[in-house]
Amino acid sequence: MSKIILMMxxxxxxxxxxxNREIDWHMVxxxxxxxxxxEIRKLGALLSGRVTYELMAGFWPTADEDPEAAPEVVEFAGxxxxxxxxxxxxxxxxxxxxxxxxxEVVPEEIQALKERSIGDLGLGGADxxxxxMRQDLVDEFWLYIHPxxxxxxxxxxxxxxxLTRLRFIEARLFGNGVVQLxxxxxxxxxxxxxxxx
Numbered sequence: 001m002s003k004i005i006l007m008m009x010x011x012x013x014x015x016x017x018x019x020n021r022e023i024d025w026h027m028v029x030x031x032x033x034x035x036x037x038x039e040i041r042k043l044g045a046l047l048s049g050r051v052t053y054e055l056m057a058g059f060w061p062t063a064d065e066d067p068e069a070a071p072e073v074v075e076f077a078g079x080x081x082x083x084x085x086x087x088x089x090x091x092x093x094x095x096x097x098x099x100x101x102x103x104e105v106v107p108e109e110i111q112a113l114k115e116r117s118i119g120d121l122g123l124g125g126a127d128x129x130x131x132x133m134r135q136d137l138v139d140e141f142w143l144y145i146h147p148x149x150x151x152x153x154x155x156x157x158x159x160x161x162x163l164t165r166l167r168f169i170e171a172r173l174f175g176n177g178v179v180q181l182x183x184x185x186x187x188x189x190x191x192x193x194x195x196x197x
Contacts, residue, residue, distance in 0.1 A: 002044055002117040003139035004110070006129050008156055009178075010143055015153035016126050025148045029176045032144075033072040039142075041079050044119030047132075050089035052125035056080060057096050086113070086121075088128055105131045130158045140184045141166065147177040 009026050010016050017023050028036075040046070048056070063069060064077035085099045092101055102109070105128070114121065123129055123138065132138050143156075166183035173179050 002114045003120045004047070004114065004123050004132065004137055005043075005120050005140040005142055006123045006132070006138045007039070007142045008124065008126075008129065008144065009146060010156045011146055011148050011150045011153075013149045013151070014155050014157070015150050016156045018150050018153040021154075025146065025150055027146050027148070027176045027178055029174075030070060030072055032174050032176065032178055033070075033076065035174070035180075037072055037076050037079060040076075040083065040122060042119055043083065043122045044117035045084040045086055045113075045121050047086045047088070047121055047123045047128065049125040049128040050087060050092045052128070053085065053087045053089075053092070053095065053099075061096060088131075105135060105137070107135050107137060110135075110137050126154055126156060126158075129156075133157075133164070134160070136185075138185065140169070140182065143181045143183075145179045145181060147179075 008016055009023070009028075011025065018025070060077050060080040062077070064074040066073075069077075081096070082098060085095065087095055087099060087101050088103075088105060089101060090103055095101060110132075120140075123132055129138070165186040167186045169182040169184055171179060171181050
């Protein structure tokens with residue numbers, strides 16, 4: 001069955017954006033962009049909220065029309081146009097092609113989506129991620145830690161009274177100093193191991 005993977009860039013002090021929603025501190029160079037392209041191409045769909053979707057839809061559909069666009073940007077534009085997208089929004093009426101709009105996060109519907117997906121599902125956007133975490137729907141966490149302290153902004157993880165144990169999968173250092181940390185939920189890993197045993 002497919003997994004739901006939270007994929008987020010985050011500052012070293014835990015923020016995904018500055019106080020005015022700025023992300024200009026992201027350090028995405030050609031190497032990291034190629035990595036994102038490689039990983040996202042393998043996904044069965046991208047799951048996002050309206051704000052994240054509209055930001056992406058405002059740039060990527062035509063990003064490869066810029067004659068000065070870098071090869072990895074051109075490549076990702078095609079990936080983004082063609083990958084299935086599921087947008088969780090109560091207000092969005094329609095989206096670009098390959099986009100399905102869903103009004104609520106319903107665990108049974110997410111489970112059905114995981115069962116019919118041909119690949120893992122990439123989850124983005126802090127508010128949507130918080131709702132998925134609240135309902136125990138995130139299977140893996142892929143955090144891209146950028147070597148910068150931004151001081152304040154929107155934290156990746158909201159306050160909660162729930163303890164979630166994670167199991168380390170791997171770490172990867174990129175040439176620009178960004179570190180990818182991959183974890184899976186310990187209870188999900190334990191259940192998978194029990195099924196195999």
